Structures are given as structure tokens and as C-alpha cells.
Amino acid sequence: MRRFQISLLLALVVLVAVVAGTGGGANAASGSSVTISNESGTTWTCGFNPYNGSVLGLSFGTVYEELVYVNALQSAKATPWLASAYKWSNGNKTLTFTIRKGVRWSDGTPFTAADVVFSFDLLKKHPALDLNADWSVLKSVAQKGSQVVFNFKTSAVPYFYYIAGQTPIVPKHIWASVGNPVTYNDPHPIGTGPYTMSKCSPQVITYQKNASYWQKGLPKIDTVYYPSFTSNDPANQELADDTAQWGSQFIPNIKGYYLSKSPDHHIWFPPVANVSIFINLTNPQLALPVRQAMAYAIDRSRVSQIGEYGYEPPANQTGIVTPTYKSWLPASLKGQYAYNPAKAKAILTKAGYKMSGGVFKSPSGKSLSFSIINIGGYSDWVASVQVIQQELKAVGIEITPQNLSGTTYDADLYAGKFQLAYGAETGGPAPYYELRQLLFSKNSAPIGQTASSNWERFSSKQVDSWINAYGATTSAATQHSLVTKLAGVMTSQVPAIPVTEEVDWYQYSTKSITGWPTPSNPFAQPAAYSTPDIGVTLLHLRPKG
């Protein structure tokens, strides 16, 4: 009897060992390859519709391309892409693109101006595809030989970024026969880009290089693997042991876990937007002295160190992200609202607020006690708000964090159902974009209705006119002076308090591949989820040696 039991267990152990042993020969593909490790939080659907917000990162930049590449890290520096040239005219209400010659779709059909007109008509006909609301400013798009002419309702210079830089162009000869482009999966995308999608499963997408790509001799990397990761830990592990070379997510204790593993491991976190406290301006308790006091009371570098492990740098009150956009930061506003708790108390006292029991009371007798909504799943933001809570308490302002689910948080934020909110705007390729998101009254809405980005409900005719004036000029000097005025609103009105700066998460290994974006050569936003920058980065990569 006993022999039987032991042999049963033995058989099991042997079986396990045999299976474990035989699988070792998973052969790697020949040629050079790069593997991306970006925690997507989802498995792949193997849909590649570039107008579907949830999968556009898997085809835009790699398979589909844009008219002009606009680099957010170099103050919107424009590189002609599918358009070989462009020109503003008619008081910046008309934009004309000259379409590049000699470009072919990956099925061999030549790419023409008709494809561009078709793509924009598609967005007009199906607003569900128009992710950047291009048609909120466009009047018409028409072909003129090898040129495409865009007419705008008003001067819309900043929309160049969305229309030329953020709208993928699809082939007319394929998409014209698609019944419903909104629910179209696009399982076998045909694009002009440097890669074609060769294989897809819920676990991994494989891209092969497009041998007839219009930039001759590129790309240098043959195969791109893009595995799906539903959680952070396995994604980080693949980076640490060099199974994946290109990372785009948060890694705790990055020095010990990643950098120390190999001298070839590098990181760079370029800031692109602010993480701010949005202040609900319709709440009379949150008057200007209170907002100013809060801005003085927060030690932003301490929040950055404790809440963000120092990865996300401290922000400044102007809302201009530095060092990314430091050339825009006006000297007169530099260093405003530096940490000064004594000044915070002095402002409140001067405005008639009285301290009682450690908390300031307004002249009408109400305690300065507020709730702040935050996303409970973002552990870094939760830690940051705890630091802010202590610092505000030290100057007699109480805040109570409410850590919500992402969905509830967004619903409350959009509808204005909050007193304070910790959150971030998306920003854009220059400081103007974030300031516009924060301050333009058209981005606002009455409480209870959805505001697109002006969640604090700031409204000023003067500020709106400055924002519109920026849209009407291509002069760098005028744009700089207008941004200085908008930054001045941020410091004088304090509608929001930028605390830390959101970064592009980016880790890379130079063990087998070189040509990565670096702080000294920021040719593209380096995170793999940045579109269409992912394509630009892939075009720069090359095998080592």
C-alpha cells in the first residue's frame, strides 16, 4: 500500500519535471526585435481601428501615420510626415497641406490626397470617431490636385496639433467599403507606417517591418513584440530581466529593482502636464485669500519626494511645466508662491479670517474645512494628498480626502460635484494647451453638466479673448506674451494649484538596442503609449553592433 502512495507522488513529480524540461526550446525569431512592456491593464482585442480611443495606441504611429509630426517635448516642433509641406493663409483660417509623393499603403496602392480628404470626411460623418473634436473648428476639407485645403470657422492655429499631428490617415480604397466605421474592428490594418501588424492574439501583438516604407532604409528593427499586461508586477519583471527593452509604467524603488540590475538600464521621466488641485470656484467658501493661502502652504518638493518618490518633479503656480517648457516661463513669475506657511496664515488673517481651535474661520463664521476627491487606485496620488493634508492642517485649513473609483471620480469631476479635486489635464505640445484646458470658459459647463476640462468652472471674458488671440497668430513673440498673460491669471486668481508634474513613464535598455530618446535628444515623447510618437521612436532604434 505504502509503495503505491509513494509511486503515485513520484509519478506526479516526474510528470511535472518532464513538462518543465521540454518547453525550454521556445525559439526566438530571427533578426532584431524589441519588446515593449507597458501595463495596458487589458488583454488585446486584436482590433486596430485608429479612431477607437481604446486601441489607437496599437496602430497609430506604427501602422497608421499623421500628416505632420508635432513633438511635445520640443515646444511643438513640426516635422513634415505624410504631408511634405503646409502653409497657413487667409488670416490663419485656411491651412493647405502638400501631400508627399511616393508613399504607398502596405498593400501596394499609392497614397494620395484623396485618402486624406476621405479620412476627415469620415470623422465629419461619424462624430463618434472624431476623438479630438477636429470638426468643432473645421468648416470644410477639400482636395486640390496633390494638395488638401482645410478651411476653419475661426482662426485655429493651435488645432494644427490635433489635425495634422493627432489624426491618423486611413486608406480610402479599404475604408470606403466598411459598413459602420464606428464598430469596425480593423483586424488587418493597412497603413503607410513603418510596421505592419503580422500576428495578434489576446496576449501579444507582433509587428513586422514594412519593407517598402517611404523613409528608405528604415526601420532598422525587424520585429516589435507588444505583449499585454494586466498588472504591473509581471510587466516590471520583464524589464528587470531584459526580456523587454522598452518600458512605460511606474516601477516602485526603481533604483534597486531596475537600474541596479544592469548598467544598460536607463530611465527618463520627462514632465508633460501638471497634477493639480482643482478648486471649485462656484463654492463661496473657496475665496481668493483661501486659494492663495493654500498655494503658499503646500511644500511641493516634499509632496514630490514623499508622494511620488521624486519621480514626478514639483510644479509651479504658473501652470507652465518645467523643464519641458522652461523657455515659456516668464522671469517675472518665476518662484511665485514658493513654500511659505507663515505667509499663508498672514494672508488669511489680513482678509479677516480668525484662527480658533487650530482651524481658520471665515468672517461669516464658517470653518475652512473641505473635502478633496481623488482616485483611490492611484497610490501615488493618495500619498501626495496625505502630505498636502498635513501641510494645510499646519496653516489651519482642513481637508478630508475622498478616495473614489476612477469612474465615480470622473463623473463627479466633470459634473462639478466636488469642493477640491486632485487631478491632471492632458496638456499638449506647448504650455498654451493646458492653460486653455484650465481657463477657457468654453471648456466649462454649469454645475451638474459635463465640463470637458475647465472643471473648476473659471470664467473670464478677458481671458477668453487672450485664448482666442493665441489661436489667431503664428507669431512666436505674440504667443509668448499671451502665455505670460495666462500664467499671470494662474498666479493672481489661483483657479487651480499645480502641485507636481505628470511625466511620461519611460525605461529603456541599451543592451542590444540603441537610438533611444534621451534628455539631450528628445526627438519624441518616449513612453510607448504616446501616439504617434511610438512610431517616431521605433524609426530611431537600431540593433547594437
Place this chain on the structure above:
Amino acid sequence: MRFVARRLAFFLVTLWAAVTTNFLIPRLMPGNPAIAMMARYRGRINPAALHSLEIAFGVDNHQSLVSAYFSYLGNILRGRFGTSLTFFPDAVSHEVLQALPWTLALVGVTTILAFVLGTLIGLLGAWRRGGFLDSMLPPIFVITSAFPYFWLALISIWLFAIKLHWLPANGGYSIQTNEAWTWAFISDALRHSIMPALTILITSIGGWILTMRNNTISVLSEDYVRMARAKGLSPWRIMWTYAGRNAILPNLTGFAMSLGFVVSGAILVEFVFNYPGVGWMFLQAVENQDYALMQALFLMIIIAVLTAILVADAATALLDPRTRDQQ
């Protein structure tokens, strides 16, 4: 016959109640799927996209609850589960069918293995109470059953994948292999399933051992076992057909239920090992307010569990004549 009919009627009533609850509960949750999708992108897409998402998902066309309920029932009968919002614009049925084989293979096989091994060890342990096997295995597995699953999984990843490099740390197969019925793929997939399978096995086997052992011990003191011994039957035959057959009865329903729950996957396992199964899909469906996906998954679980219970009832009736007589 009456026994079967009564069981079937019970099955149908439970099914209807479950299907109706399944319809109502997701609709009581706050928010809408377009906002849920925006939240998932953590500001990586333009806020203006919210409007385009609401149009695409049909969030703004309101249907009354009653008419939604009847079109829901009609669609279920025809096997239509609609479009998933999490995996937009993919059909729910397609997504579920892609994930289901992974879960069935991993969780199904481990559930059966855990039951078979646990029952065997429990039976043998009770048969030779105080012997080597009885004093070693039950205590060990009872302790391992108390381990938090994710802790055991993380420890084994650390040991076998990171330190020893014996087994892959995550995924269902290596990204360089082709998904096809070749030996290379199958062995690769098996290699990837060893760690998740063993961790499930180790943490779930203890329960079966303990209950089987206790059942057997109480059965062994029954008169009919003493009678069998007195008749001089071989110990082997007594153990299997007298003790084992009776001791396993209470465990059958439990086993049937856990078989039914196999289709719900193992959320923690799939999360920790980045395994492409149904459990993780479940979590996503709830987080993204993906009613269509949620309902399809719940429905699948309800039907699987109810069917399993029905089968277990029938099996009990077969194994134990007493249940038949009482009808």
C-alpha cells in the same frame, strides 16, 4: 421520475430568478461606460473624446427598464450577448470564447486534480489512521490551504522564475511562439501553467483532504463496515466500496459546485500570473461597467453551477439508494 421532474422545475425557477437579478444589479450602479473608459486612460486621450465615446456606446439613447428587460430575455434565448464595451467593438461571445479555454484547462484540471488527490489522501489517511501518510500529508496541506493565495504565488514567482529561472513568470505562453496545435506550443503553454496550477492545487487540496478524512472516520465506525470485516472481505474492497463510496457522498455536491464555478476563473491567479482567462475579464467588466460582458459571464456561471448541481443530485441518487427511496 418525480424526483427528476422536481429537480428540473427547481432548476428552471432558480435560473429565471438568477437571470432577472443579473439584469437588474448592473443597472443599479452609478456612472456610465463612456466615463468609465475615460477613467481608464488616465488622461491619455483628449477630454473631447468623452462625447464621441458616448455616441459610440449609445449611452444617450434611453430605453425603459421594462422594454430593456424583455429585449434582454429575447437576446439571451437567441444567444446574443451584444458588444463588449471593455473590448469595444468586439462581440462579447467572441471575447469570452477566447478566454474560456485557458480557464477551463487551468482551473478545470486543477479543480478535478485537487478533488481526486484530496479524496484519495483523505481516504487513505483515515484508513491507516496515525500512519506515516496520515501524520504527514493532512497537516501539511491544511497549513498550505491557509496560505493567502497571492502570497504563495508571489513567493513562487520569486523563487522559481526570478531566482532559479526554472519556469516562466507570467503569461499563458511565450510571445515568440505561434498559437497553434503544435507540440512546441502545447509544451510551452503547459510550462506556463505549472506554477499557477501548482499554487491553486496547494492552496485548495487541504479542504478536500480534511472533509474526506473526517467522513471516512465516521463511516468506518458504522455497523456495516464492522459487518464487512466480520465477513472477512479484503481490506482493499472494504476501503473502496464500503467506506469510500459512502464517505464521498457529502463531498459530491461541494465538488459539483466548485466545478460549476470553474467557468468564473480564478481572479487572483489570473491577475498575479497575467494569465489570459475569464476571471480577470470579470474584474474588467465590473470596473468598466460593461453590462453586456458582465451579464454574459454571470449567466455562464449561473448555468454551469445549476447544471453541476443537477448532475450532482443525479449522481447522489445513483450512488445512494436511500435518497431514491425517500422520494
